[in-house]
Amino acid sequence: MKILDNKYAKNFDFIMFFTVIAISALGIINLYGSLGANHKDFFDPYVIKQIVWFIIAFFIMFVIITIDYNTIIEAAYYIYGFILMLITVVLVKGRITHGAARWISLGTFSFQPSELMKIGLIFALAKYFTAYENKKGYSLKAIILPFAIIIIPALLIAKEPDLGTSLIVLFIGLIIVFIAGIKKSAMAVLSVAALIAGPLLWFRLKSYQKSRILIFLHPAKDYLGAGYNIIQSEVAVGAGRFIGAGFGNGSQSTLDFLPAKHTDFIFSTYMQQFGFLGGLLLIALYFIIIIRGFKIVYRAKKLQGFLLGGGALGIITLHALINMFMTVGLLPVVGVPLPFFSYGGTSLVVDMSAVAVLLNISMRRYKFQS
């Protein structure tokens, strides 16, 4: 069996693939731009490191594409269990960065197992719901087990503490539960439970998490403190105006007014340089990926492909939307990177893997009919 035969190549979603390449390229350009117009060093360590991450991410992507996703689903529980173990390890003796234990260090590169859990989770849930298929819809009782699959890593990640990732993991899980066919009555009960749990959760939050939410509601209250990030980000975005300040002229990033200008706030960096027009271009590119993703999910012939694709699409969409909403002040600051665009390896690998899963499903949609 050839690794990639013609039939697969025919169903390979090139539009999605090249759009991802386009965003990645734009991301590298933007990374240069964030260093300032007068920056001479072409081999900037930031850029080089990111390019290396791209190569690794593409390699992982191709590995995932070559393996039939059904085969991966077979091993889903093992993968899930392994990542859960890594999270536990990180929790127990993780390196402390920014007051949080999230990282596993591999020489010069380090990664966050909590990010990998997003991929592990969609496989595990796809496997579960395919195994216990129920076309009439799942009752509350029937989703206790998949709910446990979701909530255990979510709680552990929240303990790291990484509330943002924890909530995203929870959200991705709920999306799969939703499209798998949870009964409306069960949904209603869960919603009520969430409404009650919300205020209770508030008291469990760390003070900096509380302040992030409070500051989101009133950023001007603490201009130089916790509100600083949101305000500086909005200033950067707004200052871009229609056509932007131009490549390398994003003063908010080059003069270090923007916090996390390469990672969480890369979108603001980009918006000041390229303005509303540049913003529309980037958003359009994401929208293309998401539309292609919906098409793949919609056209999936098998339930496992449908659920897995839905989950993968959920990862990319959530990341993109949450990040952009956060930088324009529509959501509290949570550490979520912009897919294919932000500097950083782990998130790139995760997002690329999600794309790989979608491409994988797209390629193999006629496999069982041949």
Next chain:
Amino acid sequence: MSSLYSENGISKEQKNRINIIAIIVTALFSILIIRLFYLQIIKGGYYHDLAKNNATRVIYLAAPRGDILSGGGKIFVDNESSFNVAVTLSRVKKLKTELGFLSGLMRKNYKNLLKKVNKEKFLPPYEPIILIRNISLKELSKFEVNKLFLKGFFIAKIPIRHYPHKKMGAQIFGYVGPVSPKELEEKKYGYLNSSDIIGETGLEYYYQKYLHGKDGEKRIVVNSKGEPIGRIIVKKPVMGANLYTTLDFSLEKLAYKLMKKREGAAIAVNPENGKILAMVSTPSFDPFYFSEGISQKRWRAIINNDEHPLQNKAIQNALAPGSTFKAVAALAALSLHLIKPEEKVYAGPTFKLGDAVFYNWNPYQNSKVNLYRAIAESVDTYFYSIGVRIGIDRLAAYARRLGLGEKTGIDLPGENHGFIPTKRLVYERYHRRWYKGSTLSAIIGQSYDLVSPIQLVMAYSAIANGGNLYRPFMLKKIVSWNGKLLKEMKPKFIRRINIRQKYINAVKKGLCEVVSKDYGTAVNARIKGIKFCGKTGTAQVISKTYSIYDIKNIPRRYRDNAWFVGFAPLKNPKIAVVVLDMHAKFLGANAAVIAKKIVEKYLEQKGLWKPPVRKKINNKNGKKRKSTLPSFIYTSF
């Protein structure tokens, strides 16, 4: 393998749910674009400015203030470089050690220095803080020698106001001081920065807009830590314009010299157009101490001085004009046909009105006098007899024609408008009814009459020039640093005083006899060859407490105020002078001598008068030459 997985595909409900998600996602993307549109298009300009302000720090460079000069270009007020010890915190390694060293070197209190540094802590660290202002050359050399031990400290040269003549005319030129937060909020000071100094009083205040110039700007691009990086854009400061006053330098100097040991004011003015030739108010103060914020101690000393050195007594002080008011009374009486100039009227030592007795200043007065003599000798009882017939309101009307009791409109701040009583005004202001007897006091310039020296000298100018009332002015022209004429002041005619020429001439004749006749009250003010006319005045500060006026035994502040106001020459008058000598030791006659010296000096400069040549007869014999000046004698009124 296939048994484990469904072969049934996807249900309609599941596809529906994907559709729901797709709709939500599309909606969220729309919200995102709307938000971007709001931030970048609608509020883009606002955020653009914010980003720009984020990245630039503006340092203002104060523009040197313009000079204040005499009409002939002699300097009254200018700028000089001061040496100041400053520190740039970002360059200092051990602040406390070096500050300790500096305090020992300069003999300054260490705690005060530290306080100064801490006060400016909110400034970006690269911005210099001035620690010790205006050090002497000796201190400067001390600093230079020990420079190596004072890293981050340096000498900053800053222009400061310089007053070469110290106290002379300080109230007229005014002082400057750091702008206060309250002043910064005022609309007219919109062009100022918080580090600026502004004119607080006098000409410095009145012509602040011109003197100030345009501040420069130094823009520094900084990063989020406030560290400067790269570009510095400089907007050069534009020097303030120079102010040429109407003042005559040597006349001003002389006036100050004559007045500086007294409390009072002197003004010399050109009666033909209102040009102020000299104006002094004494005692004075050194405005230098104000230029960088005056110390509490000095401020209190000035404020608590009961001779009010800050007040410009020439315009801000209104007091009883005393007998100088008789010229006004005479004009009124003549115009109302109450008297004729030549008509002789009996004037005794006292004048009775009902039960009240009014005294003449000279108890030996007992003869018939005409108007000229009544003015020359300042006969009170003559004027009392007019007073009973004239009525206060008619008298006030004539005083007002001469500009008394109203602001002259001089280009200096804080002018006092004085007070000329009428029945209504006195009731409104003091809630008192008018008594006939008060008119008798008013006609000799007592009771409610309040007049400022500038009003008086302008009124006498109007008499001198035949009836034209002018607005007095201090400013000749304003010239920008590059020689452009920005503003030129032209004499402003206010009105004719509307009194017949022959009456004015009659009063003028009387005024001349004050000096020229031997019985005149200002014989000691005679100028040989020049008809110097004027009127002395003595105004009681309080009336009843000291029934016998014994100059040696009453407290200084209860002593009478002495006036002299006059003009010269009689025909084509060139100068009008007023001298106010408050709580004077010697009365009006002395004030007249001061006025005479000012007039002499001015006429000599103009080539209209030469000092009499003194024969050097006695010098060979080694004998001391006697002063040609008449000795000061007690002459009042």
